Amino acid sequence: MKLLRKSKALGTPVANLIILVVVVMLSAVVTTFAISVTGNQAQKESLYLTKCNVWYKNSTYSLVSLVIVNNGPTDVILSKITIKGQDCPWNSTETYMLYNKTKNIVMANMPYVENVTNKGDEANKIKIG
Structure with missing residues (x-):
């Protein structure tokens, strides 16, 4: 002890x-x-905008093309596009937006198309890749 x-x-x-x-x-x-x-x-969204072109014909007609690349792990849904504070409607009678989802390589320069419509006929097909 x-x-x-x-x-x-x-x-x-x-x-x-x-x-x-x-x-x-x-x-x-x-x-x-x-x-x-x-x-x-946490899944993060990552978008990359490239190949932006604007063709201005007159005061009532202009055409914009751009490529949006999704680099993120999640799918992205575009619900609205705003240019200089003005909303671009997806599909109305006078103005509309055409889009294409592709996994191919997109051309270096997007071609200008004189009169694009949203009819989907053969004359309005645009080669993008």
């Missing part, structure tokens, strides 16, 4: 400091893990 009484133990302040350091380190590890899990699981 005498041997046990002669050994010195850590003091209460030192033991409290050790416990405090362990708790802080553990909470830092848990926080870092939670941030990495939520950051990696």
Whole structure:
């Protein structure tokens, strides 16, 4: 019994400091893990606009072409396109928007088409890739 009484133990302040350091380190590890899990699981959208062309014929007719590349992991739905504060309707009687989804390589320069309509007949086919 005498041997046990002669050994010195850590003091209460030192033991409290050790416990405090362990708790802080553990909470830092848990926080870092939670941030990495939520950051990696969030799917991010990434769009790249390229090959933008504007052809202005007169005050009532102009044509715009552009290529939108989706680089992100998720599918993207375009619900509205606004140019200089004006909404472009998808399909109305006078103005409309034509689009094509392709996995082919798009030509370097998009061709100008004199009179494009939304009828879908053979005369209005435009080669883009």
